[in-house]
Amino acid sequence: QKEVEQNSGPLSVPEGAIASLNCTYSDRGSQSFFWYRQYSGKSPELIMSIYSNGDKEDGRFTAQLNKASQYVSLLIRDSQPSDSATYLCAVNANSKLTFGKGITLSVRP
Amino acid sequence: KAGVTQTPRYLIKTRGQQVTLSCSPISGHRSVSWYQQTPGQGLQFLFEYFSETQRNKGNFPGRFSGRQFSNSRSEMNVSTLELGDSALYLCASSLATGFSGANVLTFGAGSRLTVL
Numbered sequence: 001q002k003e004v005e006q007n008s009g010p011l012s013v014p015e016g017a018i019a020s021l022n023c024t025y026s027d028r029g030s031q032s033f034f035w036y037r038q039y040s041g042k043s044p045e046l047i048m049s050i051y052s053n054g055d056k057e058d059g060r061f062t063a064q065l066n067k068a069s070q071y072v073s074l075l076i077r078d079s080q081p082s083d084s085a086t087y088l089c090a091v092n093a094n095s096k097l098t099f100g101k102g103i104t105l106s107v108r109p
Numbered sequence: 110k111a112g113v114t115q116t117p118r119y120l121i122k123t124r125g126q127q128v129t130l131s132c133s134p135i136s137g138h139r140s141v142s143w144y145q146q147t148p149g150q151g152l153q154f155l156f157e158y159f160s161e162t163q164r165n166k167g168n169f170p171g172r173f174s175g176r177q178f179s180n181s182r183s184e185m186n187v188s189t190l191e192l193g194d195s196a197l198y199l200c201a202s203s204l205a206t207g208f209s210g211a212n213v214l215t216f217g218a219g220s221r222l223t224v225l
Contacts, residue, residue: 032208043199043216044152088152092208096165097142101151 003027004091009103019076019107023089023100026070033065033072034090038102044088048074079107111136113217115200121223127188130220134181134202140164141183142214143175146197155198158183159206187222195224 006023013019021035032051036044050056050063050072062075072091076083084107089100114133122128134141142165143155154167158177175185181202187194198221201214208214 095207099152
């Protein structure tokens with residue numbers, strides 16, 4: 001089982017819709033969770049971090065964490081074409097940050 | 110505040126050669142991590158250095174090595190290059206080892222290595 005798994009994608013949504021990105025992880029001792037966005041040809045940039053169960057909102061982005069089920073998700077409300085990118089889930093366990101392979105989101109105008 | 114700086118940005122090598130990549134972290138950041146990114150495998154962890162000591166290592170062969178200097182700058186070296194080493198090598202820095210709270214990973218632009 002891969003340590004961090006994301007839906008294979010790609011994911012396509014119309015402009016204004018909600019995009020839902022999911023991630024599961026295998027290490028129950030994982031302590032902190034991150035979502036990075038990577039535009040084509042660019043390096044990953046941090047968009048959200050979450051450390052405790054529940055929801056965390058930042059603008060149009062909401063991260064959700066459920067440690068019992070070992071999943072973390074990212075919701076993007078009112079999706080914009082500028083949100084089109086690859087989204088990487090990252091999990092910290094034993095001071096090592098492990099990334100999923102990412103899911104490519106395309107927002108159709 | 111300057112970001113993470115990686116040099117060179119692009120390089121082409123042939124099989125059997127070696128390569129050294131450099132990374133200057135954000136000022137004040139003492140932890141430097143290296144990742145290899147390929148289309149098939151995604152971002153894979155190579156190693157992390159903190160205060161000149163390797164704190165964590167990924168599952169890469171011994172041809173991949175690194176070091177960190179007293180000013181937190183880091184280098185990674187790949188010896189006896191293989192075609193499969195062609196990838197984007199990303200360096201990232203953080204305040205300290207472990208990732209939570211304000212201690213998050215910030216990436217550089219990467220060094221794209223092509224092995225012919």
